[in-house]
Amino acid sequence: MELINGRKIVYDAYKNKDVIFHINLNNLEWSKAIISVAKSLNKPVIIGATPAAIKYCGGFNTVFNMIKGLIIDYQANDLVILHLDHGKFEDCIKAIEVGFKSVMYDGSEEDFETNLKNTIKICEIAKLNNCSVEAEVGKIGKSKNSEFYYGELTKIDEAIKLKNAGVDILAVGIGNIHGEYPENWKGLDFDLLRNLNVNLNMPLVLHGGSGISKEDLKKSISLGISKININTELQIINAMALKEYFSNNEIMQNKNYNPRKLYANSNKAMEDYIKSILLGDWNEN
Ligand code: 13P
Numbered sequence: 018m019e020l021i022n023g024r025k026i027v028y029d030a031y032k033n034k035d036v037i038f039h040i041n042l043n044n045l046e047w048s049k050a051i052i053s054v055a056k057s058l059n060k061p062v063i064i065g066a067t068p069a070a071i072k073y074c075g076g077f078n079t080v081f082n083m084i085k086g087l088i089i090d091y092q093a094n095d096l097v098i099l100h101l102d103h104g105k106f107e108d109c110i111k112a113i114e115v116g117f118k119s120v121m122y123d124g125s126e127e128d129f130e131t132n133l134k135n136t137i138k139i140c141e142i143a144k145l146n147n148c149s150v151e152a153e154v155g156k157i158g159k160s161k162n163s164e165f166y167y168g169e170l171t172k173i174d175e176a177i178k179l180k181n182a183g184v185d186i187l188a189v190g191i192g193n194i195h196g197e198y199p200e201n202w203k204g205l206d207f208d209l210l211r212n213l214n215v216n217l218n219m220p221l222v223l224h225g226g227s228g229i230s231k232e233d234l235k236k237s238i239s240l241g242i243s244k245i246n247i248n249t250e251l252q253i254i255n256a257m258a259l260k261e262y263f264s265n266n267e268i269m270q271n272k273n274y275n276p277r278k279l280y281a282n283s284n285k286a287m288e289d290y291i292k293s294i295l296l297g298d299w300n301e302n
Contacts, residue, residue, distance in 0.1 A: 020085065023098040023119040024149040024185045026061050031220040031243040036234075036299045039063040039222075040291060041102060041248035042080070043070055046280055047255075048087055050287040056093040060295040063119070065102035065246060077115045085116075100151075102246070109139050113146050121151040121188065129175055133182060140183035151244075154179045155190030157224045165199050167192070170209060173216050186220045186244060189213055191237075193225040196249050205233055207240060214241030222246065227253075231297070239301040247294070254290050258283035 023037075030037050042048045042064050055062040064084060071080050084099045100119040101112040109120045122139040124132030136152045143150045154176045158168030171189040179187060191206045191213075213221060220243035226234065227250035234245060262282055266273045273279065 018085070018089065018094065019147075020088070020099050020116060020118045021094060021097075022147055022149045023063055023100060026098065027149075027186055027220045027243050031241070034239055034300055036238045036242065037061055037063055037244050038226075038294055039065045039100060039102070039244050039246040040251060040294075041065040041067065041070065041246070042074075042084075043248075043252065043255075044074060045083060046284055047251070047287065048084060050284055050291055052084075052087045052091050052093050052097050054288050054291040054295060055096045056091045058292065058295050059096070061096045061098070062291075062295065063098045063100045063244065065100050065248070067102045068104060068108045071101075071108075077111050077117075081115045081117065103153075106135050106139065110142065113142060113148050118147060119149045119151075121153070123153045123188075125153045125156045133175075133178055136179055136184060137182045144183065149185040150183070151186045151188055151222055152179050152182070152184040153188040153190075153224075157188065157190050158192075158194035160194055160196035160199065163199075165194065168194065170206060171213060173212060176213055176217055180217055180219055186222050187217065188222040188224055191223075193223055193229070195225045196227075198225075198228045205229070205237060207236060210237060210240045210242070217241075220244060226250075235299055235301050238299050251287055251290060254286050255283045258286035 027037055040051050051062055051064050066080050071077055074080050088094050088097050098119050099117055101117050102121055103123040104120055109122050112120050122136055124135050140150050155171030156169040158166050168190045191210050192203060221241045222244040223237055223242045224246045226245040226247040262279055268274050
């Protein structure tokens with residue numbers, strides 16, 4: 018069984034001013050929560066795996082076969098797209114070799130000409146393997162330990178060059194940040210997003226979806242964002258639910274150390290959150 022390519026689902030969302038959520042996996046529990054909820058709601062979802070999460074889980078084959086196994090067991094092949102998130106050149110090649118049908122080449126740390134050259138190569142290889150490609154133009158910011166890097170806004174001429182390289186979807190820097198947003202965050206640059214949408218006329222991706230208000234997410238969807246990436250919010254929800262379990266349960270009583278008990282409420286908390294976003298009303302019309 019081949020996994021599905023994400024292109025059609027995201028293009029359909031773009032045409033309908035709708036959105037597909039990309040939720041990052043961090044381990045089996047995450048993967049199961051995402052896939053089981055998508056199936057129970059009959060809603061498509063993109064399950065994103067960063068090279069760091071892939072390494073943590075054991076490697077590309079482990080993640081590919083774990084997701085493929087869950088897709089088979091939950092009969093969710095038409096709903097779930099496994100996607101390499103923020104891959105370097107070699108990560109994309111490896112992912113395609115293993116069977117991923119959706120990859121992101123992140124050349125944002127390279128100079129633009131190298132980013133463009135590598136994106137063209139990845140697109141050529143991906144197309145031969147029925148794999149869709151996301152690329153990044155500009156730089157998405159990040160936050161760590163209350164320090165913030167605001168990234169670099171996407172330049173329209175560079176975005177057009179990446180579109181012409183053959184990418185299916187494009188991740189843009191419009192003031193978005195991976196991780197937590199600072200209290201004095203300036204917000205998304207909707208004028209830039211509107212301009213990008215008019216000039217590119219293709220599905221755009223909003224990374225750093227955690228912590229952006231529902232209202233701003235909806236506005237960004239109306240302006241061409243068709244894929245929203247979420248990781249931090251689910252990590253916080255999981256950690257808080259585990260903290261509650263450890264505060265409320267004596268580990269050595271009632272076999273509370275059994276992992277199937279100790280992860281039960283964090284799994285439920287993750288499922289509830291995933292349900293709430295997949296069922297959300299994201300279309301402004
Ligand atoms: P957050 O962790 O800020 O939700 O961003 C996730 C993301 O963009 C993954 O590519």
